[in-house]
Amino acid sequence: MGGCNLACRWCDTPYTWDWTGVGDSGVAYRPRDELHPMAWREVLERLRAYEVPMIVVSGGEPLSQQARLLPLLRALIDTGHRVEIESNGTVVPLPELAGLGVRFNISPKLAHSGDEEERRLVPEALAALAAVPGTAFKFVCRTRDDLDEVASIVDRYGTTPVWIMPEGQTPHEVDRHIAALGDDVVARGWNLTTRLHVAVWGDRRGV
Ligand code: SF4
Structure with a gap:
């Protein structure tokens, strides 16, 4: 998923969000090269074609687009997939998403990320995510x-x-x-x- 609400210095996927070269690599990626909007049904078909039992949604920060992700995630679960979401833990999950049976893999950022503490540690988001069964x-x-x-x-x-x-x-x-x-x-x-x-x-x- 493209876009992130943080800007970690050592981010290993800067091509999803770093349009100005603030990360350690100093590279300013071009959104027009990196981001490719797709209808969720097209994404579903491409994912189903892999014929794998589990899909991991990563980014960027996927929960920044969680409302738009819901139909895709519902369809994946309805077709028998397990779904995991990687997130930096700064966004409160929607109740519909929290109740969907996806697993959250939450990666709160430490000071060495270079992000300000108020931005990288959001108590209400961490509490809401910790309350979802299975979150790691x-x-x-x-x-x-x-x-x-x-x-x-x-x-x-x-x-x-x-x-x-x-x-x-x-x-x-x-x-x-x-x-x-x-x-x-x-x-x-x-x-x-x-x-x-x-x-x-x-x-x-x-x-
Ligand atoms: S939260 Fe993740 S995707 Fe966003 S800048 Fe940090 S490491 Fe990169």
């Missing part, structure tokens, strides 16, 4: 200090279960960060994940 919270981290920041967010907003994912857009960066984090994550009783697509494909798009 995934934090992008680099150092052990980041884990203290995660603990503070968990204390304040009840954002569990916690998954820690190393930041990195190359296998080397991911390996370095996960090595720095692993022992502490285990000691805190949280879940640790790598970035499998980066290990396999690096920063290639469309995989």
Whole structure:
């Protein structure tokens, strides 16, 4: 999904929103090259053609367009798909969406994203998302200090279960960060994940 309400420095999908080059890459992407409006029924047909059991909706920030997503998500569920939505956790989900049976994978952003705290941590959105059964919270981290920041967010907003994912857009960066984090994550009783697509494909798009 195109467009995002945040502007994380290290965003790995800047081509969905960075039209001015504010991200670390400094590249100003062109919306006319990157965004391709499609009717939801056409999206549905293209997704069904993959013949996969689960669809993950990502972005950008998908919940910025949640009302327009509803017919597509309903149709996917009606045709037997499981649906997961990736979100930065700053948008309160519509009741119709929260009750649809989708799983939310919420990634609240830490200070190293460069986003202001009032924009990246929205208490009412985090509370509403935490109340949806099955929601998981995934934090992008680099150092052990980041884990203290995660603990503070968990204390304040009840954002569990916690998954820690190393930041990195190359296998080397991911390996370095996960090595720095692993022992502490285990000691805190949280879940640790790598970035499998980066290990396999690096920063290639469309995989
Ligand atoms: S919230 Fe996600 S898509 Fe938006 S700028 Fe941050 S990392 Fe990128």
